[in-house]
Structure formats: structure tokens, C-alpha cells
Amino acid sequence: MTKLTGLTIAQAREGLKNKEFSAVELATEYNAAVEAARPLNAFITETPEKALEMAKASDDRIAKGEAGIMEGIPLGIKDLFCTEDVLTTAASHILDGFKPQYESTVTTNLWKSGATMLGKLNLDQFAMGSANITSFYGDVINPWKREGDNTDLVPGGSSGGSSAAVAAHAVAAATGTDTGGSIRQPAALTGTVGIKPTYGRCSRWGIVAFASSLDQAGPMTRDVRDASIMLEAMAGYDPKDATSVNVPVPNYEASLENGVKGLRIGIPKEYRVDGMPAEIEKLWQQGIEWLKAAGAEIVDVSLPHTKYALPAYYIVAPAEASSNLSRYDGVRYGLRVCDEGDSLDDMYEKTRAAGFGDEVKRRVMIGAYVLSAGYYDAYYLKAQKVRTRIAEDFNNAWKSCDVLLTPSTPSAAFAKGENSDPLSMYLNDVFTVTANLAGLPGISVPAGLDSNGLPLGLQLVGKPFDEETVLRTAFALEQAAGFEAKPQFMAG
Amino acid sequence: MTYMIKGNTGDWEVVMGLEIHAQVSSNAKLFSGAATTFGADPNEQVSLVDAAMPGMLPVVNKECVRQGVRTGLAMGCEINLKSVFARKNYFYADLPQGYQISQFEEPIVKRGKVTIDLEDGSTKEIGVERLHLEQDAGKSIHDQHPTQSYIDLNRSGVCLMEIVSDPDMRSPEEAAAYVSKIRSIVRCIGSCDGNMAEGSMRADVNVSVRKPGDEYGTRCEIKNLNSLRFMKQAIEFEAKRQVQILEEGGSIDQETRLFDTAKGITRSMRSKEDAHDYRYFPDPDLLPVILEQAWVDELAADLPELPDVKKNRFISDFGLPAYDAGVLTAETENSAYYEQAVDAGGDPKLTANWVISELFGRLNKADMSITDSPVTPENLGQLVGLIKDDTISGKIAKDVFDDMFSTGKMAKDIVEEKGLKQITDTGAIEAIIDDLIANNPGQVEQYRGGNEKLIGWFVGQTMKASQGKANPGVVNKILKEKLAG
Numbered sequence: 001m002t003k004l005t006g007l008t009i010a011q012a013r014e015g016l017k018n019k020e021f022s023a024v025e026l027a028t029e030y031n032a033a034v035e036a037a038r039p040l041n042a043f044i045t046e047t048p049e050k051a052l053e054m055a056k057a058s059d060d061r062i063a064k065g066e067a068g069i070m071e072g073i074p075l076g077i078k079d080l081f082c083t084e085d086v087l088t089t090a091a092s093h094i095l096d097g098f099k100p101q102y103e104s105t106v107t108t109n110l111w112k113s114g115a116t117m118l119g120k121l122n123l124d125q126f127a128m129g130s131a132n133i134t135s136f137y138g139d140v141i142n143p144w145k146r147e148g149d150n151t152d153l154v155p156g157g158s159s160g161g162s163s164a165a166v167a168a169h170a171v172a173a174a175t176g177t178d179t180g181g182s183i184r185q186p187a188a189l190t191g192t193v194g195i196k197p198t199y200g201r202c203s204r205w206g207i208v209a210f211a212s213s214l215d216q217a218g219p220m221t222r223d224v225r226d227a228s229i230m231l232e233a234m235a236g237y238d239p240k241d242a243t244s245v246n247v248p249v250p251n252y253e254a255s256l257e258n259g260v261k262g263l264r265i266g267i268p269k270e271y272r273v274d275g276m277p278a279e280i281e282k283l284w285q286q287g288i289e290w291l292k293a294a295g296a297e298i299v300d301v302s303l304p305h306t307k308y309a310l311p312a313y314y315i316v317a318p319a320e321a322s323s324n325l326s327r328y329d330g331v332r333y334g335l336r337v338c339d340e341g342d343s344l345d346d347m348y349e350k351t352r353a354a355g356f357g358d359e360v361k362r363r364v365m366i367g368a369y370v371l372s373a374g375y376y377d378a379y380y381l382k383a384q385k386v387r388t389r390i391a392e393d394f395n396n397a398w399k400s401c402d403v404l405l406t407p408s409t410p411s412a413a414f415a416k417g418e419n420s421d422p423l424s425m426y427l428n429d430v431f432t433v434t435a436n437l438a439g440l441p442g443i444s445v446p447a448g449l450d451s452n453g454l455p456l457g458l459q460l461v462g463k464p465f466d467e468e469t470v471l472r473t474a475f476a477l478e479q480a481a482g483f484e485a486k487p488q489f490m491a492g
Numbered sequence: 493m494t495y496m497i498k499g500n501t502g503d504w505e506v507v508m509g510l511e512i513h514a515q516v517s518s519n520a521k522l523f524s525g526a527a528t529t530f531g532a533d534p535n536e537q538v539s540l541v542d543a544a545m546p547g548m549l550p551v552v553n554k555e556c557v558r559q560g561v562r563t564g565l566a567m568g569c570e571i572n573l574k575s576v577f578a579r580k581n582y583f584y585a586d587l588p589q590g591y592q593i594s595q596f597e598e599p600i601v602k603r604g605k606v607t608i609d610l611e612d613g614s615t616k617e618i619g620v621e622r623l624h625l626e627q628d629a630g631k632s633i634h635d636q637h638p639t640q641s642y643i644d645l646n647r648s649g650v651c652l653m654e655i656v657s658d659p660d661m662r663s664p665e666e667a668a669a670y671v672s673k674i675r676s677i678v679r680c681i682g683s684c685d686g687n688m689a690e691g692s693m694r695a696d697v698n699v700s701v702r703k704p705g706d707e708y709g710t711r712c713e714i715k716n717l718n719s720l721r722f723m724k725q726a727i728e729f730e731a732k733r734q735v736q737i738l739e740e741g742g743s744i745d746q747e748t749r750l751f752d753t754a755k756g757i758t759r760s761m762r763s764k765e766d767a768h769d770y771r772y773f774p775d776p777d778l779l780p781v782i783l784e785q786a787w788v789d790e791l792a793a794d795l796p797e798l799p800d801v802k803k804n805r806f807i808s809d810f811g812l813p814a815y816d817a818g819v820l821t822a823e824t825e826n827s828a829y830y831e832q833a834v835d836a837g838g839d840p841k842l843t844a845n846w847v848i849s850e851l852f853g854r855l856n857k858a859d860m861s862i863t864d865s866p867v868t869p870e871n872l873g874q875l876v877g878l879i880k881d882d883t884i885s886g887k888i889a890k891d892v893f894d895d896m897f898s899t900g901k902m903a904k905d906i907v908e909e910k911g912l913k914q915i916t917d918t919g920a921i922e923a924i925i926d927d928l929i930a931n932n933p934g935q936v937e938q939y940r941g942g943n944e945k946l947i948g949w950f951v952g953q954t955m956k957a958s959q960g961k962a963n964p965g966v967v968n969k970i971l972k973e974k975l976a977g
Contacts, residue, residue, distance in 0.1 A: 082547045095546065102540060104547060206547040212776035242551050242778050320776050323579050326590020327544040331643065341639065344585055371581070371771035380773060 004029040005169045005492025009073050009226040010253075012172060016062055016072045023062065023072030027055035027116055030074040030171065033492030034118050037170035040141045040489065042161040044079045045087045046119040054116035061114060070233045071114030076171035078162050079120040080127055081107050081217070082206040086117075090208040091125045091135035094328045094355025096335040104206025105238045106175065106217045113233035118171050122161030125357045126325065127182055127210040130428035132160025133416050134359040142190060142413050143168040143487035146452035153413040153454070156186025156428075162220045163190040169492035173221040173230050177207060179214045180313050181409075181432025184444035187220055188408035188457025191446040191485060193227045193474070194220045198465045199439030200245035203238030209324040211317040212243075214436040224445060224475045228252035231467065247465055255468050256475040261295030263473060266401030270306035271431060273410065279450045280407045287405055287447055287458045290480035291473070299401045303393040306434060308386045313433040314426055315370050315383035321360075322367025328355060362422065391438040398463055403473050406431050408444040408457035431459055441467045445474045446483040455485065495663030497701065499735045504701045506731040507708055508667050509659035512674050513652045514684040515628070515692040516559045522627050522651035523550030523593060530690045534633075534644035542649040544588035549777050552577070556651040557781060558791065559683040560600050560625045563653055565792045566677045567620050569604030573785060575624075577778045581771040586630035586643050594654075596772045599624035600781065606677065607800055608669040609818035618670050619658030628652050647691075653684065659698065659708065664724035671695055671720060676799045676822045694718045699730045701738065709734070710744040714751055714758055726751035730758045802827055810840035819848055825862045829869045836873020843876050850890070854897050866900040867893070875903035882963055883907065884914050916963045918970060924957045925950075925970055939975050947971060 004026050007015060015021055031048040051074055058072035082088045082100035089095045103111075111117075124134040131154035132140040142155040143164055155164040159176035163186035166174050176183035178196035187194030195218045202217040209215060219230035232253070237246040267288060272281070292298055330336035330351030337350035356364070370379035397404065410430055411419075419425070435442035441464075444457040458477060462470035496503035521528055524541035541548045564571050576598040579591040601623035607615050630648035634641050655674060661667045675693060678684035686693050695718075700711035714730055717723040729751075734744050749758040774780075797805075799821045806817035806827075821827045826847070833843045851872065855865060875893060878884050884892060884907055895906045907913055915921055928950065929936055939946040947968075954967045 082545075088546070090546070098546070100545065100547075102545070204547070205549050208546045209777075240551060241549050243776075319773060323581050323591055323771070323773070326581060326583065327546070327588060329583060329585075329590060331585050332543055332588060333545070344641075345583075348583055368771060371773055373769045373771075376771075376773070 003492060005033045005172075007172070008222050009070070009172055009229050012073060013071070013229075017067065023055040023058035023116065024052060026072055027051040027074050027118075030118055030492065033170045037165060037168050037491035040143060040164045040168060040170070040491070041138050042122055042140050042165040042168070042170060043076070043119045044089055044091065044122050044137045044161070047086060047117055050086070051116050051118050054111070058114050058116060068112065068114030068233075069229060070110060073115045073172050074118045075110065075115050076118050076121045076162060076165045076174040077107060078123055078159055078175050078177060080123060080177050080208045081175060082208070083107055083117070083120065086120060088120065088208070089137070090127070091123045091137055092328075092355060092357065092360065093136040094335045094352070095333075096355075098334050100206075102206060105203035105240065106207065106234045109236060110175070110233050115233065121159075121165055121174055124158035124160065124182075125360050126208065126321070127158040127177055127179055128321070128359050128363055129157040130181070130185055130425050131414075131416065132157040132186070134357050136357060139416060140164050143489035143491075144190060144413060144454055145488045146454060149452070151415045153415050154189070156189035156413065158182040159186045159194070159220060163187055163192055163194070166190070166192045166220050166222060167487050168490055173219055173226055175217060175234070176220045177210075177215055177217050178432075178436065179210050179317060180436050181429040183218045183220060184432050184442055184457070184459060185409050185428055187444040188446070188459075189413040189455070191455030191483065191487065192220055192222060193224055193443065193445055193478075194218065195227050195231060195443040195467070195470070195474075196435060196441065197231060197235060197467050198245075198441045199436075200243055201235045201441070201465065201467070203236070203241045203244045205238055205240040211320040212324060213320060214313075214317055216436075224443075224471060224478045225253060225256060227443070227474075228256055228471050231471075245465070250468055252468055252471050255472055258472055259295065260291055260473050260476045263296045263403065263469070264299050264401040265291050265296045265473070266299050266301035266397050266404040268301050268303045268306065268397070268404055268406060270303050271406045273430060276407075276410055277450075280410065280456065283448050283456050283458065284405070284407050287477060290477060291405065294476045294480060296473075296476075301397040301401055301404070303390070303397060303434070305386060305389040305393050309390055309434045309437055310426065310430055312383040312386035312390070313429065313437060314366070315379050316387065316437070318363040318367035319371050319380050320367070322364045322371065325356075325360070325364055328352065330355075359422070387437045390434055394434075394438045394440060402463070403469050404461040406459045406461065408432065408459040412450045412452065412454035412456055435461050440464060441470050443470050443474045445477050445481070447477065447481045448483065449485055453485075455483070495665070497731050497735045499739050501739055502703065504731070504735045505704045506662060506727065507659050507700045507702060507711075508661040508727060509698045510657045510661070510667060510670060511696040511698075512655040512657075512671060513694050513696075514563075514655065514674070514678050514686070516556050516625075516651040516653060516683060517685055518553060518555045518559065518651060520553050520555070521649040522553055522556050522625060524649050526649065528650050530692070532646055534642070534646065536646060538645040538648065542588065542645055544590070550593060550775070552778060552781065553651065556625055557600065557783075560623060560653055561783065561788060562681050562791050562795060563655075563678055563683045564601030564604065564623050565788070566681050566683075566795060566798055567601075567604040567606050567623070567655070567674075569601045569620055569623065571783065571788050572598060572600055572602060573783045573788070574598065575600040575781045577625075577775045577781070578772045579775045582768045584629065585641060586632045586645070586648065588630065588645065588648060592627050592629065593775055593778070594626035595624035598780075606670070606673050608666060608673045609803075609815070610665065610669055611815070613813065613815040615814075616660075616666065618660045618666075621656045621658055623653050623655045626652050626654055659700075664727040667697060667727060668720045668724055671723065672822060673799070680799055680824045681795055688718045688720075691718060695723060697723060697727060699727055699734070700744070701731050701734045709738075710746050712744065712746065712758070713748045715748055715761065717751060722751055722753055725756055726758055729756060733758065810834070810844070812841065812844050816844050816848060820844060823862070829862050829865070832869035833873040833876070836870045837876030837880070838873070839876050839880050842879065843873065846872060846876060846893075850893055866898070867896045871896055871902055878903055878907060882914055882916050884912055885960065885964060888912050888914070888960055912961060914963045915958050915961045916966055918966060921954070921958070921962050921966055921970055922974075924954055924962070925967075925974055928953055928957070929974060936975065947975070950975065
């Protein structure tokens with residue numbers, strides 16, 4: 001019998017439905033895989049007992065014929081989602097010992113659909129990073145390695161624990177969050193699928209905020225079908241999030257096989273950036289060919305303000321973060337560093353100095369700077385104007401195409417220390433940030449390997465709330481690419 | 493009557509602008525479902541949002557928006573159909589988010605004016621620059637522990653309306669009258685209970701001084717004044733302090749000051765150099781508030797009769813002097829009481845006198861509010877009716893009123909029980925007067941000889957003989973007839 005951890009969500013769902021195995025058996029195997037995955041440092045908190053307890057409840061519901069769309073599927077949860085009574089850290093020392101009294105809306109939706117929890121996944125501290133090397137709980141290791149080279153590589157970030165765990169089959173799927181590419185970039189670097197839905201599609205309630213106007217939760221899975229199933233379970237209007245949008249959530253899986261015949265695929269010329277490796281260019285061309293062969297029409301489009309996206313992003317995101325992270329002050333929860341006789345300011349300074357990592361401090365400082373009197377207009381206001389222009393670029397593009405195809409990242413996975421100075425690190429998001437700035441859905445699909453045998457991804461970006469077209473196109477791409485490679489390290 | 497500070501170099505004019513913080517009367521906070529009742533135990537009314545737990549998000553309470561718009565309409569302001577909540581960033585232990593959600597560049601209400609009533613019966617218009625909605629902070633308690641401070645978050649997130657005036661006030665009296673008028677308006681429409689003692693309404697006063705005709709001087713802001721008396725004291729002190737500094741050749745530092753109620757002085761709280769850079773920016777957790785004109789129009793149409801309109805009606809319909817009308821319409825409860833009393837008694841002017849001088853005086857002395865008055869408006873109206881139809885004299889009425897106030901009994905019953913009915917029966921009065929004339933021939937002689945002042949003595953004697961119950965008008969008339977011989 002094949003390993004249960006080798007099954008996709010869709011396959012496991014069939015197996016459970018046909019009583020080939022129980023949810024408890026599935027959870028048990030995954031608990032072992034979580035343990036086996038420890039060398040990757042993908043988890044901050046493992047919750048094997050909770051997994052079994054939830055699996056038992058799933059088996060009961062399956063027996064009663066009340067199975068939800070994710071019934072019995074064991075998930076890893078990015079440790080940015082608040083989970084009731086389970087340590088929630090945002091990978092930061094400052095949330096030391098914090099166990100929320102509440103459950104995020106997205107995880108609540110997942111549990112309602114029957115999913116079970118294996119644990120909380122590592123990430124870049126407060127989701128700030130592109131390599132998962134800023135976590136207080138240590139770096140996450142990519143299960144992929146270059147052929148003939150044992151150097152540890154990064155799994156991407158910030159959802160690096162999620163991407164590593166999904167790639168190594170330590171979890172059936174994982175939640176991620178994406179502020180500038182934090183789902184799509186790690187998915188691309190680990191040969192997995194990650195979709196950031198339209199801003200407002202998934203509730204942000206109960207997710208530790210990084211940059212409120214950009215943050216979106218989404219699924220990270222082994223294939224596009226799983227992404228469709230899991231997104232349906234996560235999404236939905238939430239009156240507790242004022243930016244959540246009240247539109248119906250379709251059955252994404254149902255339209256996957258409708259094909260792309262007649263669909264207009266836009267190719268934005270501005271995404272051919274200087275110094276882009278030939279392999280990436282080649283893969284992009286290959287993607288164009290695949291979709292053309294599947295019956296899609298290829299359209300050249302222009303998104304003229306693309307080059308301003310990254311600088312605008314690195315103003316807006318830190319600005320919002322600097323304010324969002326003010327609540328971590330040592331007063332009510334988490335870490336407090338304070339000596340007898342210290343003033344309130346002493347407590348703030350000591351707590352935040354000890355609690356935040358360097359990257360977080362860097363962004364808080366950048367954010368405070370761009371919002372400060374005398375600089376606001378030149379930075380924050382200007383960046384917001386750029387944002388409007390970028391959104392207009394997309395609106396113009398939608399006049400001639402239905403979905404955009406671009407590379408996901410400018411490179412494959414790299415080792416810590418390679419191009420990991422803060423500025424080069426920021427360039428990782430060059431293809432992904434535009435979708436966040438414009439609030440659009442974007443997906444990364446594994447499409448091939450580079451010359452070192454490392455996975456590369458292609459990105460599709462769609463119209464607002466048109467995840468259906470994005471997923472359908474991604475499915476066609478996936479079918480054509482036939483990506484079957486597995487990482488060197490497998491936990492399950 | 494111009495208010496001036498006398499200095500060694502001449503008169504100084506005092507200029508004031510106010511920021512009034514009025515707590516919206518709503519069951520829930522501005523961005524969370526937590527309750528807002530005054531007097532709950534510390535941290536009993538705190539939601540996850542108010543405590544700024546990770547991942548919590550604000551959602552605007554529509555009732556707060558509604559009350560903000562109604563208040564703006566009641567002050568004759570323009571309503572901004574689009575307004576934006578912004579974050580005002582600063583660190584303080586009782587500010588859990590590390591920012592206050594307020595409105596900065598695009599408030600919900602702008603430009604209006606209110607008319608204040610001064611004691612000499614004159615009025616003055618004070619410009620209202622804006623009204624915006626914002627969250628209140630929590631409370632730091634420093635006296636419960638030798639080295640630590642305690643935090644009570646019950647007020648954290650409570651909705652405040654900040655009403656900002658133009659620098660139009662020129663005396664402590666005007667500032668107090670302005671606060672009274674705003675209080676009267678918000679209480680009238682029910683958007684705030686106006687309770688200054690419980691902190692539902694408080695004012696920050698910007699004070700500067702200048703020689704008449706000069707440019708505005710540098711201002712100091714006195715924070716958190718929660719009674720009109722303290723506010724007047726604080727302004728007086730602050731204006732004199734500034735005059736003294738300027739006359740000694742110094743200059744005023746723009747700063748925030750606190751009023752020490754025990755010592756009656758203002759103290760520096762923080763100077764401009766320590767001023768925070770609040771790093772305002774639109775709150776990305778909240779979308780702009782977009783209102784429909786039709787909804788605003790509906791709210792405008794549904795507003796109750798406002799104090800100024802009522803005041804004018806009292807002047808024109810009831811013939812009251814402006815000051816009386818102002819006093820009676822300052823509080824909805826007062827005007828309601830008055831109108832009910834008029835309905836029952838029928839004489840608006842007389843009723844106004846009785847309400848203002850007799851009832852308010854006694855309520856004040858007993859430290860009672862009009863809603864607790866032992867004399868119902870119907871009862872006061874009844875008393876006025878008894879005076880008007882000559883059943884009792886005004887003098888007797890005061891005794892009756894004392895009785896009504898202490899026992900709550902109806903005026904008619906008291907008059908009946910105590911036999912206080914005025915004697916208007918001319919026969920009875922004639923008998924008394926005939927007696928008087930017969931027994932005092934000397935006085936009669938003098939009167940008839942031209943000493944007409946003696947009429948007063950005769951009236952007094954008649955009243956005395958009737959135990960005050962004789963109708964003075966009738967007494968006068970009969971006396972004059974009979975004395976004329």
C-alpha cells in the first residue's frame with residue numbers, strides 16, 4: 001500500500017470516503033512525518049494530540065455521513081494564524097508564551113470543513129522575509145538540494161515552514177499568508193502550489209497583521225486541485241473584517257477541467273527584468289507555448305508602472321507594519337523586559353529591543369521614517385499614488401486579456417548567505433508584489449527544474465475575485481508541465 | 493462688557509478656542525462590541541479588539557457614525573459624505589494598539605456655528621471648525637502600587653466626538669457659555685449625556701493673549717477640564733500667567749498644560765519639543781466611511797426641536813425675555829417641564845418666573861435635578877392658575893410652594909386644607925375696611941387732608957386683619973372709594 005502521506009487532498013478525501021483508511025490512521029502517519037521532518041525546522045509547535053483528537057471527530061462525522069470538503073485532511077498552520085489555546089508566535093520572541101483565547105476566521109473555516117491540525121509552521125518573523133531566515137525559532141531548510149551539492153538551501157519566505165512541510169510531505173497542505181509574495185515565492189522555491197486570493201477574499205481576522213492593506217491568506221498545496229479545494233474552505237465573507245468582501249465563494253474545483261480554449265493570456269513585457277537568468281526566460285516561453293497548445297490566445301500587454309512596484313511596496317508595507325507592531329509593547333501579553341524601577345519608556349525599549357529581530361526592527365524604522373512629518377508626502381503618499389497607477393495598469397490589461405502569465409521568482413532556491421543582504425533579498429518579490437499592491441489573485445505553479453535540478457515556478461495573475469480563471473489556467477499549466485520531481489528530503 | 497486682563501502696559505485681550513470631547517451615547521464602543529456603561533469594575537468592559545490582541549480588527553459601529561452626523565447637523569455643520577479614519581501613532585500604556593483611531597484630514601463633519609447666550613441677554617456666534625469621531629484611550633492608575641501602574645481598559649475604544657471651535661471666545665464666561673451650548677445641543681438630540689463629572693464631556697482650552705488689534709499670540713493648551721468652574725479658573729489663571737511673562741519681556745512657549753484643581757494653577761505637561769510626531773495615515777483596516785445624502789437628509793428631518801429654535805419660539809410665542817428663554821431651553825428637561833407647566837397653568841410669563849426663580853432656586857439648594865422635582869409641572873401649573881384667577885395672592889403662593897416642594901402635595905389641596913383662599917368677596921373686605929375706618933378716625937382725617945401715602949398703612953392693616961388672604965387689588969380699590977368718603 002502506498003504511504004498515506006503520499007496522497008493529495010483529493011486522493012485522501014476519496015480514500016476516507018471509501019473507508020480505505022480512517023482519519024485517525026491518516027493523522028497518525030502524518031504525526032510520524034512531522035517528527036521525521038524535524039531536520040527541516042519547519043514547525044514551531046507540533047500538535048500531534050490535537051491532530052488525533054480532531055481526526056477522531058472527523059471519523060465520527062464521516063461515519064454519520066456529515067463529512068466536510070476537507071474532512072480528515074491534516075494541515076500545517078503558518079504560525080501567523082491565531083489558534084485557540086495553541087502557542088502563536090509569528091516566529092517572534094516578542095510573542096513569548098502567547099496562547100490566544102480565540103481562533104482566526106480562516107482556521108475556524110478550515111476546522112468547520114473537517115480539516116485537522118498537525119502543528120504551527122515556522123515563518124519569517126512577522127512574515128518579513130523571503131528566505132525564512134529571520135525567525136526567532138531558527139532557519140527553515142528547503143527539502144530540495146542542488147544536484148551533487150549538499151548545501152542547505154532556503155525554502156523561500158515568509159511562508160517557508162509551510163512550503164518546506166508541503167514539499168516534504170510532512171503535511172497534506174498548509175496555510176500561508178502573502179503580503180508581497182510570501183505564498184507564491186516559497187511555493188516556487190519548493191515545487192509546490194501556492195495561491196494568494198483577491199484581497200478581501202479570505203478574512204484577516206485573527207491573523208497577526210504585517211501590512212493590513214496587502215496581507216491575504218491562501219493555501220499551499222501539492223497541486224492545483226488541492227489548492228482549489230482548500231481555498232474554497234478558507235474563503236468567505238467575514239463581518240469582523242471590514243475589508244472582507246461579501247461575494248459568493250464558488251466551487252473552484254468544479255471548473256478546473258474546463259480548459260483554457262479561447263482564454264486570452266497576457267504577457268507583460270515589463271516582467272523581462274535586467275539580469276533575469278536565461279532559464280527563467282526559457283521557462284516563461286515554455287509556459288506560453290503550453291498554454292497556446294492548450295488553445296489559449298497569447299496577448300502582449302504592457303504594465304508600464306511595474307518598475308515602481310517594488311519601491312512602493314517597500315514603503316507601504318513597512319509603514320503599515322510600523323504601526324501594526326506598536327501593540328507589542330510588553331504591557332498586556334508576550335514578552336516583557338523590565339527591571340525594578342524602570343520607566344514605561346525603559347520597558348518599551350528593552351522589550352522591543354529584545355523581542356524583535358533585526359529585519360523587523362529595520363522595517364519598523366523604515367516605516368516610522370516614511371510616515372513621519374515632512375517625509376509623508378514624499379514617501380507614503382507617493383507610494384499610494386504609484387499603487388493607484390499599478391492598479392490602473394492592470395485594469396487596462398484586462399481590456400485585452402483574462403489572465404497574466406509571468407515567472408514567479410527571478411531565481412531558484414538559494415543558500416543562506418547568497419544574495420541575502422537585505423536589498424537583494426527584497427528583489428525576490430519583484431514579480432509578486434504587484435498583485436498585492438493591486439489586490440489581485442495570483443498563483444505559483446511548479447513548471448520545471450533549473451540546471452541544478454531545483455524547481456522553478458510560473459505565476460498567473462487574474463482579475464479581482466476571478467480565482468476560478470486563475471486556477472483553471474494553473475491547472476492547464478500543471479497538466480502540460482507534468483512536474484513530478486520530488487525533493488531529496490522526504491518526511492512522509 | 494469686554495473682558496480684559498489689566499496689565500502694567502495696558503489691557504490684554506484673551507483669545508480662546510476649545511476642543512470638546514463628547515462621549516457618544518451608544519451601547520457599544522466605536523470599533524468593538526464591548527459595553528460602555530460608566531462605573532463598571534476595571535477591565536470588565538474590554539473586548540479582544542479593545543485590548544489590541546494580535547490579529548484583531550476594528551469594525552465601525554454605525555450608531556456612532558449616526559450620532560456624529562446628527563450632532564454635526566444640530567450644530568448647523570456640513571456633513572462630509574466621505575470621511576476617513578486615520579491612525580494617530582504614539583506609545584502609552586493605556587493605548588493598547590499603540591495608535592488611536594481618529595479622523596485627521598477628512599473628518600465626518602466640518603464648518604458650522606453655534607450661538608451662545610450670555611448673561612446680559614446678548615448672544616454671540618462661535619465658529620465650529622469640525623467634528624470628528626475617535627477612540628478614547630484607557631486609564632492609567634498610579635496610586636495602587638508603590639512602583640507599578642495599573643491599567644483599566646474599560647474606556648479604551650469608547651467613541652468620542654471631538655468638536656473643535658474657532659478661536660472666537662474672548663472671556664471665561666464665553667468659553668463656559670460655549671460649552672454649555674454644546675452640552676445643551678448634544679443632550680437635546682441625545683448624542684451624548686453631557687455628564688462632565690463622569691467624564692462623558694470634557695474640554696481642552698487653547699488660551700493666548702494679545703493687545704487688542706494685534707495678531708494672535710502663542711497659545712497654550714490646557715487639557716482635560718471637566719467642569720465649567722475649573723475651566724473658568726484655569727483660563728483666568730493661564731491668561732494672567734501669560735500676561736505676566738509677556739510684560740516681563742518673556743515669550744510664551746507653545747505647550748500643553750494641566751490645571752491643578754487643588755492649587756488653582758496650570759502646570760506644564762509637555763512642551764512643543766516633546767510633542768509627538770503622530771505619523772498619521774489612513775487606517776488600512778478600515779474603508780472610508782461613505783454616506784448617502786438621502787440618509788443624512790433623513791437624520792436632519794428627524795432631529796428634535798433644537799435649543800435655539802425652541803428659544804426663539806419661547807420668545808415669540810410666550811413673550812419671554814431672551815435670557816429667560818435661554819435658561820429654559822438650555823436643558824431639554826427644563827423646557828419640557830416648563831411647557832407642561834404652561835399647559836396646566838396658562839400664563840407663560842408667570843410660569844417662567846416661577847420655574848426660574850422659585851423652582852430652580854429650591855432644586856439648587858436641595859441639590860436635586862428637575863427630573864427629581866417633588867413638584868410636578870402640572871402642580872406648578874396649578875399653582876400659577878390659582879394666582880392667575882386670584883384664588884391666592886403671589887405672597888401666599890410662595891408659602892404654598894414651599895409646602896408643595898416639601899410634601900409633593902397639589903397646590904389646590906394645600907390652599908384648601910390651610911384655608912388660604914384669597915378673599916375677593918367684596919362684602920367681607922368692605923366689613924374689614926368699615927371697621928378700620930371707624931376705629932381709626934385720626935388716620936382717616938390725615939388721609940383726607942392730603943396725606944395720600946397713608947393708603948399703604950390702610951392696605952397693610954386690611955391685609956393683616958384678613959391674615960394676608962384679602963386680594964390686594966380689591967382692597968386698594970375699596971379703600972380708595974371709602975376713604976374718598
